[in-house]
Amino acid sequence: MDAPRAIVIGCSAGGLSALEQLFAQLLPSLPQPIVVCCHTGSSTVDLMCELLARHSTLPVVEATERSTPLGGTIHVAPSGYHLLVEATGRFALSVDERVSFARPSIDVLFDSAAEAYGDALIGVVLTGANRDGAEGLACIRHHGGLAVVQDPGDAEAPTMPQAALELAGADHCLPLAAIGPLLNRLCLP
């Protein structure tokens, strides 16, 4: 794989606290944009961004339509929309049908990011109680990108990482505490 140009992360049940832990571990000098799709029940992600920012070493913002993801910044998919990355590297939104009952859908984000970034992408699947993200992670691997999955035994809700392992497999399957250091190593060679 080429030097990674972006990191995409998917999670659901238990995702907020997992992300809090993960973002506290990342080095503030990470040059890649990080894009997060986390299923929440709420109508906006304002509060989630605020909570994540408290623990994060990097700024946390809601991903905005048509913008280009910024390096060293965490972009969170808005509630109620699918978030996609165009081939130009810019964000796009859609209100198409839910995919696996979810909007935003991790699969939609991962599929489009895989096409946009090719093998220069890292996909991360964390805790969650459904199967979203498994197909997307397979798509990332198919494009030569790198797959990181939280060890289901370590996840608050194991279904999502388990489904990702079964469908896509992983280059790294680790407890949450080891994922931040791994991303730092991969992104800051």
Added chain:
Amino acid sequence: MSPSAGQAPPVDHALEDIEVDLFVRALKLRHGYDFSQYAPASLKRRVLQLVHSQHTGTISGLTHRVLHEPAFLPEVLEGLSVPVSEMFRDPEVFRALREQVFPVLASYPQINIWQAGCAHGQEVYSLAILLEEAGLYERTQIYATDFNEAALRHAQEGIYPAREAQLWSRNYLAAGGSHTLADYYSARYELIKLDQRLRRHVIFANHNLVTDEVFCEAHLVLCRNVLIYFSDPLQDRTLALFRDSLVRGGYLCLGTRESLDFAPSAIDFTPVNSALRIYRLGSRSEGVD
């Protein structure tokens, strides 16, 4: 989706992109529908969904049917427009329309509203209900347009799955509705049907934002979550179309996550409520307020 479903052959994504291109060209040359200025990532997803639902195997299989089976076109258009909405989606927007926009509209003897890209009509009925409750509906004309004939028919019928009613009722109250939503529909089996009296000031018409021109003189244009599917130039062209359709000081309401950062025509609009993407035609220096 089970892992036991067997390994599909690897997909050649570069080849798929070529096929999408050819499909888009075929639709345009054969039927005059131009999707070339649609945002590519979502368009490709929709095309692949059509391949799946129509069992054509490949995108080229879909293109073949588009070229050789005229009767196939409506299904393709339906698949490419994927009209998903809900009544009073983003209730705070409808509340803002009621509280910030309606009082100004009330000063006009006749109110024209253009709902551009009305899809299955959920927002048309939402708007009609709020106008009714504000006492403005008798002097309002709503033009509800879409390029998808099947969607327009659906919108005219006003029939939706009953499972939606609970969410929509909550939305309605959050939007500041003064009755209960159930006053406006009848439920039967698994379906609800909106009171057809709400349609009395609605004209449903076919209009394609990509190719068609100014449609009416409007005091308010609603076009929520339609431009998100358009490229920058098409988004800009459409905003110019809205500008040319609006009376001076007229209102434009877009989806709450839409960005105008790449549209030069946005300069003609002044935010009234920027968080909710409600704008007014006219620059600040002209003092539209």
